[in-house]
Amino acid sequence: METFDLLLTGFGNSLTPFNLVIMIFGVALGLIIGALPGLGSVNGVAILLPLTFLVSPTSAIILLGAIYYGAMYGGAVSSILLGIPGASTAVATTFDGRPMALNGQAGKALILAAVASFVGGTVSVILFTFFAPPLAELAIVFGSAEEFALVVLAFTTFFGLSGDDKWKTLIMIALGLVFSCVGLDLISGKPRLIFGDIPGFYHGIHFVVLAIGVYGIGEMLVTIEENHGKISLSAASITFREIIQGMYDTLKRWTSLTVGTLLGFFVGMLPAAGATPAALMSYGVMRNLSKEKDSFGKGASDGVVAPEAANNAASTGAFLPMMTLGIPGSPTTALLLGGMVIWGLQPGPLLFVENPDFVWGLISSLYLANIASVILMLLGIPVFVAALRMPFTILAPIVFALCIVGGFAPTLDLHDVWLILIFGIGAFILRKLDYPLAPLVLALVLGPLLEKSFRQSVIASQGSLNIFIERPIAATLLGIAVILISIPVLSVIKRRLL
């Protein structure tokens, strides 16, 4: 029952009036960011991360965690009311949520989404609470060889599991890793890749700079390009009675809830997968399991419940490897991980020993953030409808201004604001050509760890590579990595032979 005691202490930390206010503010902000087309949790966290450097790390992570959660809930709002996903994680919600809204059931669809999100989110936080401590304990013996193997494994999941073009994925991972090398060489202390001799590159490429470029500027450019036409908004209003009825309807669909939650949690843990594929997968599974297959795509309740439970469960699942191993399970958690480093914390198994206040404060705040999200989402439906009426031409300059000012804040160097623009335009072009951007951001965040762990291992074994084979855990992890890389290669060979 040690976990339970720690959790109670955590509630003690996260329940201070200041943190509660911050959390409710974060959830409200997240809901609106999630509801706005073009902006999701990763964009909200990227744009607002520079603003958290003033408060304590616990308050900062509570704020960002709340934005993350709120945005997961909010994504459903524009999927249902506008028919365009508020965030990529809510794509699957449009399949049946939009038809429901067009049938005049927008209110019902929103309630289903909110309650399903709550169940998926809460059950997965409970899973997290019990999985995380043993995993952290297991990982505490990890040395640099195991760390290296883990990071390699995280990258290889992109090859074996994601649907993107393998070569483009490879290019993006390698590009992110090269960017992570810019600055002073960790071991020799010499300047490296400073592009001739540009002083702005001596402090390296800050991950916030890349994240704001990709998820702030780049995302807005994509939205400008794609949603140039008119968007129509469905009306929605709900009564208290409908909320109670909707809760009952959602809980009745326990198969969808279970499929969504479990699939979401475990798929969410994988760096390559995350909330979007988790939601799409659970939608597909439910369509196959359902007795009313034909109603899918025309406004089936299960088609809203399953993906919404899944994307919220996945957002919690992504926390698990980030907190226990220091390997983020999604782009958003990669940003949170980068934030933790700035706040002076070392993510990974030692965090549970050295900063229990932070860890359990975060975990307890996730429980509270779920409760706050579901309440605010249901009460706030009129507010969202108003927010969605806000013309994009007002939102866009505000986001651009936030990107420019926010990009200056972490390093106080105008050089980085120029970089944000370059990254933003580059990311826009790459995204239009289906280059995956998540591996790029993940590689920049994990690059230093990958290189450091490799070079430290090799230095420790006097320049020999045998260390990666001699240590059983490292060898096993690398073995799995080799298998993941070979999946696409084998499938190509199979196709050629048949």
Add this chain to the structure above:
Amino acid sequence: MTRRTAELLTSLFLMIFSIYLMYESAKLPIGWVKGAGPGGGMFPFYMALLILIGSLITTIKTLLDWKQAGDDIQNKNLSPFLNTKAIKLLSVVILLLLATVTITQFFGMYVAIPLLMLVYLRFLGKHGWVLTGTITVLTPVIMFFFFEISLRIILPKGATEKFFQHIYALIG
């Protein structure tokens, strides 16, 4: 521009960029230093090599698709790279952003950001003067109190530095 032209140009750019990255990496030892493992430039050098290989293969794939596509207008590779209706707006927005940062360089953010707001709201958004004016005036005030006063982050001011000394003197 068709999608495949954009695809080829991007691959070409990535190839040139990766060669440049290799050249930059090679300024540090890229070989195996005896007894100490890899040199400082080895890791980025080989990563840049991977970019080169990846882009080469992407180019070959695009060219192979080219042969297959023929004159089929429905083919994805022949479709326009960008939404033609949006190109003008996109270029204006990108130029506006570049102008904003250039102005920041000389006159600081408190001039550049309100200007961005003004131009975007009034000329791209076609909003009324009341709304445009309110947001344009409020933005620098909020920026100042949020960043300079509460976060103590000094934003770049360029030529307007002197003016702010009076404000600081007023606040104390």
